[in-house]
Amino acid sequence: MKRRLPPLYSLRAFEAAARLGGFSKASEELHVTPAAITHQIKKLEAELGVELFVRHHRGVALNKAGTDYLNIVNKLLDDLTRQTQHFKSKHRSQPIRIAGLHIVCNRVLLPAIQTFLVDYPEIRAELIADIKLPEFRSGNVDIIIRHGEAPPEGYETQLILEENLTPVCSPAFAASHLEGLQAKDLSGMPALYDLYWQADWQDWLQAAGLPDLENSLGFSLYSMVIESAVEGTGIAMGHTGLIRKELESGALIKPFELEIPSRNRYYAVTTREILRKQGVRVFWDWLSENVAQA
Template sequence: MRGPSPKDVRLPPLAAIQAFEAAARLGSFERASEELFVTASAIGKRIAALEALLDVSLFIRSSRGTTLSSAGREYLEQVRTALDLLSDASLHKRGEPKPEPLRVVSTPTFARQVLIPYLPGFTAAHPDVELEIMLSIPYLDIMPPNADVWIRFGSGKYPGLRTQPLTEDPVFAVCAPGYRDAHGPFRRPADLAQAQLLRCPMEPWRPWLDAAGLDWPEPSRGVWLVDLGMMLDAARAGQGIALTRRTLAAEWLDEGKLVRVLDIDVPGESQYYLCTEASRPPGGARQAFSLWLETVCKQASQWPCGLRASHE
């Protein structure tokens, strides 16, 4: 008995598979349409036809956009493998090294203050890695989908993710030298009564005030900044005193653009963690990036000789 002929096998159209892979990788139908030079409506129709053929929903659609379903994530891995094989089979690709994509999602402050300044070291050591960096917004819990690596700020407890601590930074107070000279000296904690304490929900003042022996409530006046980087920028601009940590403020502390206020450290309630999917085995570009970033964070957290000042 002969098996089914090729005509009996319903293969998905390559255009539909390409539309699905691009939308999943780029995070939206619109960006996929730009890459494939078709309309977003055409992308949507191709994916809908693919879902009908497979009899499964590949995306979860809502008013906020689309995200991959669990079935979509599984199918994406299969599609990528198939597309890689097709790509490698092309004669003009044989013999050429294939770059390994690595999509990294980071908080804005960590990306700006830590990741980007040191990034040339990674790209020089790993020219075969095709790196893409996306930003998340921790306070609003907004995070691009389909990443290979996440850099998160919090407790380190994220279900379904394998976590690796990047920082163990204590938290301390800083300000611009000009602000210290105009509103100081700040020799005792009580001297901060006349200072503007910059506020950010990611770094509350209450633990530091307790360590300083100040029975003050959490500051309730002044500009509310929902990003650690914006709070550091405000401090550097002479707008008040901010709480920070060595890893984030290393460059400005070393250059003297920020100075410590008093010599009081408290453990950071939140720290930075590098996260990967627990279901995916470590290795390749993800492992290389993890090891490199761990070294970078250790380097950034070190105090040069003489800079741990307590004379403010």
């Protein structure tokens, strides 16, 4: 059975005129002429077979039938608005959610995502930074950047960053040692380190043939390690992939020549199922291509 529905534009004109109390105000809101509003209202009244407004020399006002019909139209438009929003949230592309350690998000992911969004402005992305990585079973993340010696098994992975380890400090800290910084004196200097990356100092000291540290200060965030080193608090173990900005600006320097490859690398990790999601595959392929170019 064919539905006999009043024209939607006539309903919009009627609702605006009733809410605003006049055809002229409705025309301003809908960006049409008052004559167009009058035409749509007359068209609606003809379709319904009843007048909805009382016309007088100072304007118009809803009559009893108009008030009753306005209640119907308001319910219809409110429900249409709610259902449309529900439909959009269900079917439109969801943002890509990418998670990583706080420092990795800030120094590695953020610049990459900003460049990606320039290339693909229609795709939305959300960056989740924390000191503890979420798990895929939470259902709230699409890609995780993991830091480890090898990628986890059973996942789709790609290597995105390798780096070297070497001690770094501020120029002022280096200048405070009048006889110059000597690697053999490290055990007596304030050594800064990340609580989760304590093995980095051990690896470097072993490669340099030096004893373990005696004077050290640990932080739960590598960003705090960097900040303390820049302020001259001590000498920090530098991850060359994370401190490029400070090295290029001269805020941090490398007092020793020895650099060793870090045993850990940065891997982008996801699942085959997640890669089917709209936008995730686009970012995954883009990431692979741009990392290869770098």
